[in-house]
Amino acid sequence: MDFDWTNDQIEFRKMARDFAEREIRPVAAWIEGRDQPNGLGNFPRELLQKMGKAGFMSCLHDKEFGGNGKGLLYECIIAEEFGAVSPAAELARLVSCALFGMPLAMFGTKEQKAEFLPKILAGELIGAIGITEPNVGSDTAGMKTTAILDGDTWVINGEKRFITNGSQADVLSLFAITDPTVKAHKGMSTFLFETKTPGFSVVKNYEMHGMHGMRVSHLAFNNCRIPRHRLLGQLNQGFKQLMMELDKERIALAAESLGMGRACIEAALKFSQERVQFGKPIKDFEGISFKIAENATLLEASQLMVHRAACKADKNLPCTKEAAMAKLFACDEVIRICDDCIQILGGTGYTCDSFVEQFYRDARLMSIGGGTREIMKYLISREVYSQAGYSSKGA
Ligand SMILES: Cc1cc2nc3c(=O)[nH]c(=O)nc-3n(C[C@H](O)[C@H](O)[C@H](O)COP(=O)(O)OP(=O)(O)OC[C@H]3O[C@@H](n4cnc5c(N)ncnc54)[C@H](O)[C@@H]3O)c2cc1C
Known part of the structure; x- marks a missing residue:
């Protein structure tokens, strides 16, 4: 067992801490939105771009698509350092590049990665992950949102709630039922879903106890048609x-x-x-x-x-x-x-x-x-x- 950090990890932590002090600290109170009456702070979109440009969205992704491949331990270093200054900004970052990005990194084709990852990692696009629904929380196997193939398009219907970055996101890693005749373990699939798709709407952003700078949203999908090639990984392996x-x-x-x-x-x-x-x-x-x-x-x-x-x-x-x-x-x-x-x-x-x-x-x-x-x-x-x-x- 080796409990020592490498020189590279020490240097990386220093870089993350310097960035947090220089770029996040000055806007942390604004993100929290102390002057806002309704529990909604300010979503740090510009800051996410700065994080991306400085390479702090890249750890879990291949160099080929704008990543640096350093891995999860480095991702944890960023989460610690940014979380120590603005937990809400850090979660917005983590959700976009890691929670949205991981299914894409793990199961996406080269074409899918090339289309979305470089812009996500640069902070130019915002990602989110859609699992939870009004009647589905801990028991994800009870998922109700469906994606049914019709010719060359998937037709998506359902609702997702408590989706971090939801109302700000350009693209979601979306989990939906593709075979309602079997248990979800064998009938769920993952999709890349662009929020500009007709039929998509933001029902509301939640007012919350904490994390005021995050946008956590209720989303609705009403006959949203997305191309067949937006399936992420294998059918029914979601x-x-x-x-x-x-x-x-x-x-x-x-x-x-x-x-x-x-x-x-x-x-x-x-x-x-x-x-x-x-x-x-x-x-x-x-x-x-x-x-x-x-x-x-x-x-x-x-x-x-x-x-x-x-x-x-x-x-x-x-x-x-x-x-x-x-x-x-x-x-x-x-x-x-x-x-x-x-x-x-x-x-x-x-x-x-x-x-x-x-x-x-x-x-x-x-x-x-x-x-x-x-x-x-x-x-x-x-x-x-x-x-x-x-x-x-x-x-
Ligand atoms: C601010 C915020 C951001 C979120 N962001 C996202 C996101 O980006 N994407 C997304 O998909 N989801 C997101 N979620 C949803 C989150 O993952 C769920 O809230 C969580 O998984 C719990 O689900 P639930 O709220 O429906 O509670 P429920 O599952 O209804 O649980 C209610 C209570 O019952 C308990 N319970 C349930 N089942 C059992 C059991 N078998 N044994 C013992 N106790 C049990 C739970 O522990 C809990 O205490 C977010 C939630 C919040 C609050």
């Missing part, structure tokens, strides 16, 4: 493709949690050093310093789990259990970290004068999106029973 995509998605989401947790701990360290009560800095009280100790430990454990899972994914090793464990742990513990850091900051932590209040709200998403904590526990128990040689049925 469920398998989705499961492969989700392992990587979960690791990257957990990595963003690391950034949020780190930023809050750094703020708590600084505050507890400077804030004096009863004649001494509050860090000199065990009630404060032990909170720092506990949260630093949680963060480090989260880092180890996320980075290990990413390394396994980069080696193309099975990582469903590690991805689910990393997501469960990092995404749950970041909520506790943010909560404790608000406590350390006292009244200041509860006000909007401190970003910790915002990160506490933002962090709450992480144990819901990309699979809830309950579903992570289900997956982990299934894998653990199965690895121990027991039937995983019912686990």
Whole structure:
């Protein structure tokens, strides 16, 4: 085992951190939209282009299509560094280049990749991923949206909800049922869907507890006709493709949690050093310093789990259990970290004068999106029973 970062990884993290300070920090409050009354901040479209031009959309993609092929561990470094400054901007980036981009990278033809990837990776097009529906959340196999072949076009009907980047997206990785006569595991397929297609509409953007700079949308598809060649990968293999995509998605989401947790701990360290009560800095009280100790430990454990899972994914090793464990742990513990850091900051932590209040709200998403904590526990128990040689049925 080797726990040291390579020089290239250290240099890459420095570049990502410099970019975050130079380009994201100055617009972070604008993205959060503190002046907006309705819980909608500002979607950072221009910033996404800057991220793309600087190469921060490229890690999961081949050089041939504008990528750099560095892999998921590098993607995690970006998620940590950008997530530490603007969680909403980071999720918008991650969804476009990784969550939209991964099914295309893994299952797309050369022509499909050449058509969409260079523009996505440059931040010129925005991508999104469409899985969740009004009646389909954790149980993705219950999907209702259909894609039926009619001559040379697929006709798509249905609804998708909670789609990050939804109203801003130019193109979706869209999951739909192509054979309603069999179970979704054998009758789901993936499509590249352009939102300029007639019949597509944005029903609404959700007002949310946190992540105000994201656009999370309800989308409708009414007899949308797309060309036959927009099928991504093999017909009726969509469920398998989705499961492969989700392992990587979960690791990257957990990595963003690391950034949020780190930023809050750094703020708590600084505050507890400077804030004096009863004649001494509050860090000199065990009630404060032990909170720092506990949260630093949680963060480090989260880092180890996320980075290990990413390394396994980069080696193309099975990582469903590690991805689910990393997501469960990092995404749950970041909520506790943010909560404790608000406590350390006292009244200041509860006000909007401190970003910790915002990160506490933002962090709450992480144990819901990309699979809830309950579903992570289900997956982990299934894998653990199965690895121990027991039937995983019912686990
Ligand atoms: C801000 C935001 C952004 C999102 N972005 C996207 C996106 O870009 N694309 C996309 O497709 N989706 C997206 N989602 C959807 C997200 O993945 C789902 O919300 C999530 O998978 C849970 O589905 P659900 O909300 O329908 O909850 P449900 O599945 O209805 O679950 C409700 C509750 O029941 C629990 N539950 C369900 N089944 C079980 C079980 N078997 N055992 C124990 N407990 C269970 C859940 O854990 C949860 O606590 C987003 C969601 C949010 C909030």
